[in-house]
Amino acid sequence: MRKPRKCELCHEHEAVYAMQYIADIVPSLYTLGSHIRGFKITRVCAECGAEQKYVAEQTKQFMALVVSPPNINFIVTTVPETPASEL
Numbered sequence: 001m002r003k004p005r006k007c008e009l010c011h012e013h014e015a016v017y018a019m020q021y022i023a024d025i026v027p028s029l030y031t032l033g034s035h036i037r038g039f040k041i042t043r044v045c046a047e048c049g050a051e052q053k054y055v056a057e058q059t060k061q062f063m064a065l066v067v068s069p070p071n072i073n074f075i076v077t078t079v080p081e082t083p084a085s086e087l
């Protein structure tokens with residue numbers, strides 16, 4: 001008897017995807033069996049797989065914003081506008 005593989009993240013649902021990180025922080029999802037050999041895989045269910053991918057994409061976008069471009073102009077404090085002379 002062979003039990004279906006459980007998702008390694010929620011341990012509730014049946015794993016349907018092999019999640020792999022191929023030279024990127026965003027995981028690639030492959031159906032079990034068609035994943036790329038030689039890369040570490042995490043067996044995940046459809047829900048967890050989609051969630052991991054979404055979170056990773058958000059993180060990647062956020063990191064891209066933080067890391068580049070180094071726009072320091074907005075850091076410079078602007079002097080509050082005061083009227084030169086009040087009549």
Ligand SMILES: [Zn+2]
Binds near residue numbers: 008009010045047049
């Ligand atoms: Zn799961």
